[in-house]
Amino acid sequence: GDSVTQMEGPVTLSEEAFLTINCTYTATGYPSLFWYVQYPGEGLQLLLKATKADDKGSNKGFEATYRKETTSFHLEKGSVQVSDSAVYFCALSDQGGSEKLVFGKGTKLTVNP
Amino acid sequence: NAGVTQTPKFRILKIGQSMTLQCTQDMNHNYMYWYRQDPGMGLKLIYYSVGAGITDKGEVPNGYNVSRSTTEDFPLRLELAAPSQTSVYFCASRFETSQDTQYFGPGTRLTVL
Numbered sequence: 365g366d367s368v369t370q371m372e373g374p375v376t377l378s379e380e381a382f383l384t385i386n387c388t389y390t391a392t393g394y395p396s397l398f399w400y401v402q403y404p405g406e407g408l409q410l411l412l413k414a415t416k417a418d419d420k421g422s423n424k425g426f427e428a429t430y431r432k433e434t435t436s437f438h439l440e441k442g443s444v445q446v447s448d449s450a451v452y453f454c455a456l457s458d459q460g461g462s463e464k465l466v467f468g469k470g471t472k473l474t475v476n477p
Numbered sequence: 478n479a480g481v482t483q484t485p486k487f488r489i490l491k492i493g494q495s496m497t498l499q500c501t502q503d504m505n506h507n508y509m510y511w512y513r514q515d516p517g518m519g520l521k522l523i524y525y526s527v528g529a530g531i532t533d534k535g536e537v538p539n540g541y542n543v544s545r546s547t548t549e550d551f552p553l554r555l556e557l558a559a560p561s562q563t564s565v566y567f568c569a570s571r572f573e574t575s576q577d578t579q580y581f582g583p584g585t586r587l588t589v590l
Contacts, residue, residue, distance in 0.1 A: 396576045398578075407581040410580075464525055465522075469518055
């Protein structure tokens with residue numbers, strides 16, 4: 365079945381550092397890809413998404429490009445802030461009947477001042 | 478719009494007790510989902526619904542039941558609570574296609590002792 369593998373955490377960075385969180389996927393067909401963010405004590409919020417190959421999703425300085433050839437959707441940000449501390453989940457939308465989201469295990473990011 | 482709302486926020490159950498987790502959305506979404514999130518893991522799908530009167534099992538349905546009598550509501554029932562059901566439960570909804578964003582509720586933290 366479909367699956368998502370993302371970089372194990374936790375990741376600790378200093379403010380203004382460059383962030384990359386790797387995400388690769390296995391899927392039949394052409395799924396939509398998502399990054400969700402979970403702040404402490406809250407539910408998941410959509411950060412960005414891409415629905416077809418070579419699409420770039422972007423939001424709040426974060427970017428990710430849908431790479432079909434490498435089956436990847438790596439999350440990047442040029443300069444992280446303390447407020448970016450959260451858990452980040454990569455996910456794909458299953459193309460079967462439920463079209464549920466299949467999630468990676470999550471990567472906890474801590475940004476220190 | 479309130480989005481996706483869940484009640485209660487927290488609950489402690491004794492082994493063998495029953496309870497219903499409530500989920501309501503006011504976005505007229507067709508698809509609704511129940512996920513559970515265990516520590517250090519991604520989210521796993523329990524049940525989903527593609528519209529009023531239609532429900533189906535996800536990856537981890539054992540010990541749970543659902544119903545969908547209206548578009549807005551999708552309650553999750555635990556009949557005989559077990560310690561293995563200690564988790565955080567998230568309800569989500571989506572409008573139509575797999576490209577659409579899933580919107581998540583704030584979660585219910587359940588402990589079974």
